[in-house]
């Protein structure tokens with residue numbers, strides 16, 4: 001079956017169409033642009049481009065997979081709301097995936113030795129991270145922290161963003177079993193910056 | 207054959223989805239107008255917090271779309287165009303609605319219209335009062351904008367002839383409400399308090415009304431400061447603050463300047479129709495004074511009902527329908543939000 005994979009948790013605008021077989025995940029087409037400010041502009045055009053390069057139409061999709069972060073807020077939402085609206089109007093399920101899990105899956109597929117940490121840029125001199133055990137399963141995280149807080153001895157994988165294959169692989173079991181998807185809840189990991197105002201300042205000189 | 211246009215609004219703290227029917231004669235009929243507001247989440251911050259608004263838009267978007275289709279009794283496949291606010295507004299908030307609208311337009315294989323929020327505030331009036339005479343004058347008053355606009359063609363030509371040089375009218379309401387210990391947003395509680403007060407109790411200043419001031423521009427910063435000074439002086443004398451009189455006198459100053467300048471602009475440009483829209487258009491004193499002054503000047507006054515005046519998706523659907531009707535080119539799917547989109551750019 002054809003699955004659309006989307007991720008905007010990193011500066012990459014990622015869209016791809018994968019064929020999800022009973023055993024294998026095969027990428028048919030993907031479009032990735034590295035531009036942290038272009039998620040809103042490019043994501044839907046990338047989706048349409050990937051679908052047409054896969055020789056398909058949106059109507060052929062059986063499911064949508066979406067990375068739900070953790071990621072800096074603004075771009076992350078572009079991917080999630082796009083996935084939600086596409087799935088809604090195409091009447092197919094949308095499966096959330098932790099974007100770091102998809103990166104871990106890519107690393108394992110590329111032959112990385114687990115255990116390892118997946119670390120992405122959280123801006124403000126912090127990183128998002130999660131730890132993966134010998135089998136490549138997440139054992140801790142995702143969390144946001146200063147880089148110094150991470151175990152310096154741990155191996156780290158260097159993938160900057162999840163691939164459509166990694167996203168689809170991470171959700172494959174749920175999709176194959178036609179499980180009811182969890183809601184597409186973003187992994188913000190930080191509270192909004194907002195302060196409750198204190199006492200009003202007087203305007204008159206006292 | 208009539209066409210259904212869906213409208214998506216997310217420029218500030220309301221997630222709005224509207225559905226309208228564009229009839230062959232160019233008239234536009236309202237079918238659904240669903241809004242999810244995050245205003246309660248901003249109240250304790252005394253103003254809209256952009257990140258809080260953006261998070262709320264993401265949560266509300268798809269459910270609000272569903273409510274709109276349920277209300278209208280339509281299926282998504284009935285839609286022939288999707289219109290969405292492309293600006294002006296909060297960047298992160300705009301991005302949520304624009305991304306959703308692109309996905310709906312792509313999945314439904316219909317054209318996308320990225321449109322101007324301010325023009326939507328004017329277009330919404332056609333849902334209630336029918337086609338807008340050309341030219342018309344529009345006074346947009348809300349927490350984010352205070353502008354006088356000449357509307358030659360709702361789908362083609364809108365020209366700003368005046369705007370606030372500092373605070374928006376609605377912003378002044380919020381700040382004065384804080385001075386008077388009234389809740390946020392300040393418009394409704396000040397309007398209520400003012401009903402028990404005397405509008406001529408205190409002579410608050412009328413900003414930008416001197417002989418050398420720009421005839422159609424506004425200023426509310428000085429008024430807000432004058433109210434705060436007056437209240438602080440009363441408190442310093444150990445007096446109880448006459449909240450109703452302060453509210454009524456403040457509200458009178460706002461309504462006086464807004465209506466005087468709007469009527470003067472209409473008269474001086476020979477324009478026979480004034481539309482007042484935006485959240486502050488729901489203010490009772492503004493509506494009453496505008497009615498009286500427009501009647502005296504022989505100007506037709508059109509104020510959409512309060513529900514249509516505040517931010518909503520129906521206004522965006524209505525504007526989209528006028529663009530479809532006029533044969534305007536749709537937007538590219540690569541269109542990006544413009545937080546500072548000028549009102550003269552009706553669609554992108």
Ligand SMILES: [Zn+2]
Nearest residue numbers: 323327348517
């Ligand atoms: Zn507005």
